[in-house]
Amino acid sequence: MRRFGLRVAAFALALVPWGLPPQVAAQDVGFVEIRQLPSAALGPAQVFVDGALWPEPLDNLTNLLLELAPGRHALRIIRDVSRPFVLEVMVVGGEVVIVDALLPPATTRARLIHLLPADAPYSIVGLRLGGTTPATLDVPVGEHVFVVDGKRFCFGLVPDSAAYIRIRSGVIDELRGVTECAALPPPPAPYESPGVPGFTPMTVRPTLTNIEEVQRVLMREYPAVLRDAGIGGAPVLWLYIGTDGAVERTQVQETSGFDALDQAAANVASVMRFTPARNGDETVAVWVQIPIRFAVLN
Numbered sequence: 001m002r003r004f005g006l007r008v009a010a011f012a013l014a015l016v017p018w019g020l021p022p023q024v025a026a027q028d029v030g031f032v033e034i035r036q037l038p039s040a041a042l043g044p045a046q047v048f049v050d051g052a053l054w055p056e057p058l059d060n061l062t063n064l065l066l067e068l069a070p071g072r073h074a075l076r077i078i079r080d081v082s083r084p085f086v087l088e089v090m091v092v093g094g095e096v097v098i099v100d101a102l103l104p105p106a107t108t109r110a111r112l113i114h115l116l117p118a119d120a121p122y123s124i125v126g127l128r129l130g131g132t133t134p135a136t137l138d139v140p141v142g143e144h145v146f147v148v149d150g151k152r153f154c155f156g157l158v159p160d161s162a163a164y165i166r167i168r169s170g171v172i173d174e175l176r177g178v179t180e181c182a183a184l185p186p187p188p189a190p191y192e193s194p195g196v197p198g199f200t201p202m203t204v205r206p207t208l209t210n211i212e213e214v215q216r217v218l219m220r221e222y223p224a225v226l227r228d229a230g231i232g233g234a235p236v237l238w239l240y241i242g243t244d245g246a247v248e249r250t251q252v253q254e255t256s257g258f259d260a261l262d263q264a265a266a267n268v269a270s271v272m273r274f275t276p277a278r279n280g281d282e283t284v285a286v287w288v289q290i291p292i293r294f295a296v297l298n
Contacts, residue, residue: 030091032066033098034058034077045079045101052213052271055220058101069212077101122148139163143181154181197238197251200286206241206274217271221264222294232295233258235265239290243283245274253289265292 036045036058044057047064050073058064058077070093077085085101123130125145129137133148143156151170156179157163164176172180208214226232233256240249250266269292277286 028069028093029067030070030093031096032068032073032075032089032091033096034064034066034075034101035098036063036077036101045077048074048076048078050074050210050213051076051273069216075099120149122146125152145185152184154184155179156181197240197253197287197289200277200284200288202277202279202284202286204278206245206277206286206288208272208274209245210271210273214268214272217268218292218294221267223258223260223264226258226260226294227296230296231258232293233261234291234293234295235262236289236291237265237269239269239272239288240285241274241277241288242285243276245276247272247274248285254291256294261294264294268292 034047044059047054047056047058047066049066049068054064054066056064068091070091072088072090075085075087075089087099087101089097089099091097120133121130122133122135123146124139125147127139127144129139139157141157143154146153146155146165148167149170153167153172155163155165155175157177163178164174165172165178166174235252235256236254238251238253239247242248247269250269252262252266255262256265269290276283277288278284
């Protein structure tokens with residue numbers, strides 16, 4: 001019987017054997033079947049399980065079947081034009097939990113007509129909206145931060161309103177159907193490039209926290225052609241781990257000799273979650289080097 005092994009730094013992970021008979025596999029996995037409601041043509045939805053994006057979307061034509069380890073799991077389903085659906089499910093080995101994901105249309109959107117200086121660049125923070133003025137847009141209700149000619153303005157939009165905004169010389173000149181926010185939110189922290197991989201000073205190293213999830217992703221990402229041929233490898237990756245413990249960037253330090261394995265290792269690394277590294281009393285982002293081993297064990 002073939003089994004897969006993964007070695008991540010000092011971790012040795014015992015994996016559930018691949019291709020177990022149903023009577024054995026039923027003890028180790030459970031299933032969650034997700035149905036999107038309403039079932040009209042609403043567009044695909046993204047599914048997150050315990051904070052990680054599931055590789056298959058939830059579409060309008062078929063239900064989505066998740067194979068998960070027994071225990072509690074947090075589901076979050078997001079569709080661009082709907083309110084998010086959030087649920088915690090209890091998975092039992094060998095059983096199927098059916099979830100009706102209620103994804104009603106989002107709240108009424110406001111028609112925004114903002115007449116600004118000709119050809120002024122604009123964007124709306126957090127929305128995929130931007131271009132040059134003037135513009136007519138359908139924008140979700142609520143408060144939004146506009147960036148116009150590099151200056152930031154905050155406005156509140158109400159349902160079924162035709163909002164009119166005019167800005168002159170960098171100041172608000174006229175508003176209709178829109179309110180100014182009580183306080184302008186602070187700008188986002190500037191992005192710090194991780195730079196070139198290398199040693200980062202630290203007194204406490206990051207520790208992997210989601211071993212079971214990494215096991216599942218490893219089995220899923222192992223290229224079938226190489227796995228069936230008994231071919232493995234252990235690419236060594238540089239991981240840039242942010243101050244929140246998430247992997248923000250990967251880079252192959254030592255190739256396995258197979259591009260498919262190197263890419264699979266990067267996919268596995270992208271779902272890893274760590275405790276943040278520390279340097280003294282300060283939480284720091286660090287580069288670490290980790291081998292990820294793919295092997296068929298006889």
